[in-house]
Amino acid sequence: METLKxxxxxxxxxxxxxxxxxxxxxxVILPATLLILTRALLRSRAPAYNKLRGGLHEEIxxxxxxxxxxxxxxHNCISTCSVKVRLCLAEKRIPYVSNHIHLIETGWYESCSPxxxxxxxxxxxxxxxxxxxxxxxxxxIIEFIETKLDSYAQKKIALLxxxxxxxxxxxxxxMNRWLQQGSTKHEEHRPTPAEEIAVLSxxxxxxxxxxxxxxxxxxxxxxxxxxxxxxxxxxxxLLGTRFFTNPGFLKKFYHARERMSLALKELNDNLKETGGxxxxxxxxxxxxxxxxxxxxxxxxTGQEKLYQQYEYVxxxxxxxxQRDSFDVAITQVNQSFPIVAQASALLKQWRAxxxxxxxxxxx
Numbered sequence: 001m002e003t004l005k006x007x008x009x010x011x012x013x014x015x016x017x018x019x020x021x022x023x024x025x026x027x028v029i030l031p032a033t034l035l036i037l038t039r040a041l042l043r044s045r046a047p048a049y050n051k052l053r054g055g056l057h058e059e060i061x062x063x064x065x066x067x068x069x070x071x072x073x074x075h076n077c078i079s080t081c082s083v084k085v086r087l088c089l090a091e092k093r094i095p096y097v098s099n100h101i102h103l104i105e106t107g108w109y110e111s112c113s114p115x116x117x118x119x120x121x122x123x124x125x126x127x128x129x130x131x132x133x134x135x136x137x138x139x140x141i142i143e144f145i146e147t148k149l150d151s152y153a154q155k156k157i158a159l160l161x162x163x164x165x166x167x168x169x170x171x172x173x174x175m176n177r178w179l180q181q182g183s184t185k186h187e188e189h190r191p192t193p194a195e196e197i198a199v200l201s202x203x204x205x206x207x208x209x210x211x212x213x214x215x216x217x218x219x220x221x222x223x224x225x226x227x228x229x230x231x232x233x234x235x236x237x238l239l240g241t242r243f244f245t246n247p248g249f250l251k252k253f254y255h256a257r258e259r260m261s262l263a264l265k266e267l268n269d270n271l272k273e274t275g276g277x278x279x280x281x282x283x284x285x286x287x288x289x290x291x292x293x294x295x296x297x298x299x300x301t302g303q304e305k306l307y308q309q310y311e312y313v314x315x316x317x318x319x320x321x322q323r324d325s326f327d328v329a330i331t332q333v334n335q336s337f338p339i340v341a342q343a344s345a346l347l348k349q350w351r352a353x354x355x356x357x358x359x360x361x362x363x
Contacts, residue, residue, distance in 0.1 A: 071097070087292055090324070104220060174287070197298075257303075277315075
């Protein structure tokens with residue numbers, strides 16, 4: 001019911017924005033929506049959604065693209081979970097075969113395609129494949145990299161062993177706490193910062209959708225396991241900047257900002273207490289691997305003030321960006337996909353052109 005209310009609110013925003021949109025809605029969007037719903041009844045043709053448990057699945061054997069390479073990664077350039085895994089591999093300098101899988105934001109619903117469903121029936125990235133056996137869920141993947149792939153590392157760095165021996169117990173406690181905060185797999189009743197970042201990413205996703213053909217969104221109505229997601233992306237495409245005037249979205253966005261700000265304040269206090277460059281002090285750990293993608297997304301969407309208001313977080317982020325892994329796992333990867341730079345430029349243009357968007361991102 002809540003989803004239907006959200007859909008209705010977005011549709012009303014679109015129809016009320018202009019006479020032209022009213023005509024477009026009646027002639028194009030409404031019939032197209034009915035067509036999509038009809039086609040959705042044929043979803044039995046699509047591969048079934050099956051979310052498998054995280055970790056290594058030795059009972060599954062997948063074809064290897066390069067038999068000379070034991071490690072493959074299926075990932076997406078802007079997926080924060082994919083970034084987390086790439087950072088971990090880059091920190092340890094572990095060579096791997098890169099298989100980029102498109103999400104709708106970067107091109108099309110390749111992650112929901114029948115071909116990728118053979119790799120992951122859960123239809124999400126990233127997926128690490130080790131000697132033909134898949135490892136699912138980003139949190140499990142980075143732990144697998146740290147505990148099982150050290151022999152492949154060209155740089156010996158212990159990402160699960162923070163601090164010196166005298167302080168290690170306390171450091172591990174700190175690391176685990178911030179790993180949970182940066183994870184989407186948790187036992188808390190409230191969303192973590194890693195989940196809030198999905199809402200805070202909507203501005204850059206909306207900008208990216210302006211470069212995606214609408215027919216690629218329709219593909220998702222058949223193959224995506226969650227019907228509301230292609231609907232939202234369709235409305236981002238059609239509404240553009242008007243998507244940011246929807247009251248339902250704004251309520252979620254400001255709530256996510258508030259919760260992210262509280263988390264960053266806690267992180268700031270932690271960094272002040274540990275007194276080092278990183279979350280656990282002087283040692284760079286999996287906690288930092290987990291938080292770097294979140295801070296990168298805030299910077300990418302023009303929401304730097306969220307973390308710049310906190311002295312130690314701002315200093316921390318600058319230190320993180322100086323690491324080689326940032327350049328390898330984020331900068332170099334995204335340079336291969338022009339849509340990332342195009343969307344960033346468009347979002348900056350929107351902020352300059354529409355004060356309400358700039359106020360939304362940096363109130």
